[in-house]
Amino acid sequence: MVEARTAATEDSVDIVARLKLRMIEHALPLWSGEGWDSTSGGFVDRLDRDGRADRLAPRRVFVQARQIYCFAKAAQMGWYPQGREIALKGLDHLLTKAKAPDGRPGFVHMLTPDGAVLDPLRDSYDHAFVLFALATVYTLDRDAQVRAEIDALLSFLDAHLRSPHGGVLEGLPASLPRRQNPQMHLFEAMIAVFDATHEAVFQNRAGDFFALFLANLYDKQKHVLGEYFEDDWSKIEPVSVEPGHQAEWIWLLKGFERITGCPTGRPRAELLGSALRYRDAATGCLVDEGDTEGNIRRHTRRLWPQSEMAKAWIAQAEAGEAGAADEARAALARLERHYLSHPVPGGWYDQFDRDGNSLVATIPASSFYHVLCAVAEAEQVLG
Structure with a gap:
């Protein structure tokens, strides 16, 4: 031992x-x-066990956003200077293919390998990661266009996904059960946007999710975080x-x-x-x-x-x-x-x-x- x-x-x-x-x-x-599709653009969703790109797998939009974050963060840390260019290339693909391609606001949920819409759902979890990616890219250059995309996404959240019971709906169309997971990642995104902009409004937006955590997501008696809830944030038993x-x-x-x-x-x-x-x-x-x-x-x-x-x-x-x-x-x-x-x-x-x-x-x-x-x-x- x-x-x-x-x-x-x-x-x-x-x-x-x-x-x-x-x-x-x-x-x-x-x-x-290997993780970038040089033919159709965008990041691949997965590699096979030998490290070769699975170019036939659908492209989840939150994965595109996560990869943009990774390369922007690596550039920010000074680890990988070329990460800035890769992040910007990924962001351009994301905005071109996933943002309102069907004429309706918001980002779609999933793309085909060639960049067509596979699932038009507007998913709150996806939007949290798009916002997180935008915030991280914004720290690199403080680009006005990136900031405009941040504001546009926040306007979409406010207009279409805000729940009367607190937090955001699961998506458009709305569905049940409510999950704590999108709320958590929007909390993360608001902290990241504050770090990128230092504007007090994002402290307040983060504070809304902190209040939701204390009031509904966290069981103060049992010291556990619930995962699934009814529309009014009441627990679904048994709690996971x-x-x-x-x-x-x-x-x-x-x-x-x-x-x-x-x-x-x-x-x-x-x-x-x-x-x-x-x-x-x-x-x-x-x-x-x-x-x-x-x-x-x-x-x-x-x-x-x-x-x-x-x-x-x-x-x-x-x-x-x-x-x-x-x-x-x-x-x-x-x-x-x-x-x-x-x-x-x-x-x-x-x-x-x-x-x-x-x-x-x-x-x-x-x-x-x-x-x-x-x-x-x-x-x-x-x-």
Whole structure:
């Protein structure tokens, strides 16, 4: 046991530098090369197990936005100077193909590989990531056209997706159940837009989602975040708990505290204590789903909750919590060991069963956002 603990400690010592190098030397070149469709434009949705682009897979709009974020963020961090050009190329494709191609406002949900509309749904989750991508691109040049796109998207949200019960509807057309997930990512996007513009209106917009979190999404007695709700935000029983989202909110709450000064230490600590109940005994990784009593419902474990757990600990380290920096490095080491050590350099495994068998044969582009964001946060806070 002592030897295992020592090995794990050694594994995590240089983890931030190793992961940064992995992003720069492998992930960013892979997803800007094989991950970009040079014929039809746009980012591919996934690679096969050998790292070749699946050019026949539909293109989810939120994935296009996430990839734009990744390259803009890499350029902003000074990791990948060519990331700016790639992000702008991706944004141009997104605006040309996905924004109101059918004459109705908003972004469509899914495109065919050649850029035609596959699903015209206006999905709130997608719009959150488009806004997040626009905010990150705006930090690079403060381009007036990008700012105009931010304002146009916000006007669309206000006019078409705002719910009378708080937050946003699932999309157009509206559907049930309500999910906390789009609300969470719009909270993230509003924090990002404030960081890009420093305009108080975005503090207020973020504050609306923080208020929704406190009033409806978060169970203050059981210290868990619900996933699915009725139209008026009443709970749908039995309540589903996704530990990865609990971890993600910890990081976001710290971001909200940073831009507003509003204290969030208590819910962050409560969410962290709850999230840690849902861990796989063999690996220490977060599982995919539990119940409100701390029991595991699904023993599968995806990649993204592990990056969010690392970001949660990074947020606590930034807040000065004792031991949080070491926990953050250990979480990043688990991410590297179990998910990023893929035969394709710059690729990853997406999900395992409880016995450690890989459940997803492809390498989904959607995971890049989670990994790169965690590594960027780690470098900024942990050094």
